[in-house]
Amino acid sequence: MRKVLGVYLILLLLPVGASFGTDLVQGFLIDAANGVVLNGGSLGAAQNTNLATVNQNQSSNNPYYFQTALQTEDSMLVQNTSAVGMNGSFGVAQEGSALGGQSLVTGSNPVLDQLLLANFGQDAARLGGIGAALGIQGFICIQAQVAISPYGADTNVQYLGLGQTDSVAGGP
Numbered sequence: 001m002r003k004v005l006g007v008y009l010i011l012l013l014l015p016v017g018a019s020f021g022t023d024l025v026q027g028f029l030i031d032a033a034n035g036v037v038l039n040g041g042s043l044g045a046a047q048n049t050n051l052a053t054v055n056q057n058q059s060s061n062n063p064y065y066f067q068t069a070l071q072t073e074d075s076m077l078v079q080n081t082s083a084v085g086m087n088g089s090f091g092v093a094q095e096g097s098a099l100g101g102q103s104l105v106t107g108s109n110p111v112l113d114q115l116l117l118a119n120f121g122q123d124a125a126r127l128g129g130i131g132a133a134l135g136i137q138g139f140i141c142i143q144a145q146v147a148i149s150p151y152g153a154d155t156n157v158q159y160l161g162l163g164q165t166d167s168v169a170g171g172p
Contacts (some may be wrong), residue, residue, distance in 0.1 A: 025099030085131015
């Protein structure tokens, strides 16, 4: 009878003893293209907008080791193109990308790691005629991590803001 009871106690305590720390991983990739082209002889206008948002939150609590961890990512990419004119060609082409990621490992030696990159490309053109073309794009992001344990509290925060504007205008 004692052998059976001993085996059950080991199986009940095994999940508690195997939990050494808390691991959190999250990331995002935004890859967007936007554009507008206006061709023609009569008066015209065109507009196009892209909007991409990211909101990620993670948290973990290990009551056996008194560890709490959380991380969050909030970002927004906006692209806007517009053209107005007559008797010519007007256009804007945009490309925007953003990459972000975080990983957090708690324990006696916590590891907090973050990555945040953004890249924009944009062209505006007017070929003859009377009018204008405008391109505006922007990206903003904040990442935050917090790890609290009996060994101390660790934080990691980074943010990035990026903007780009191109325009052409004129007449004959």
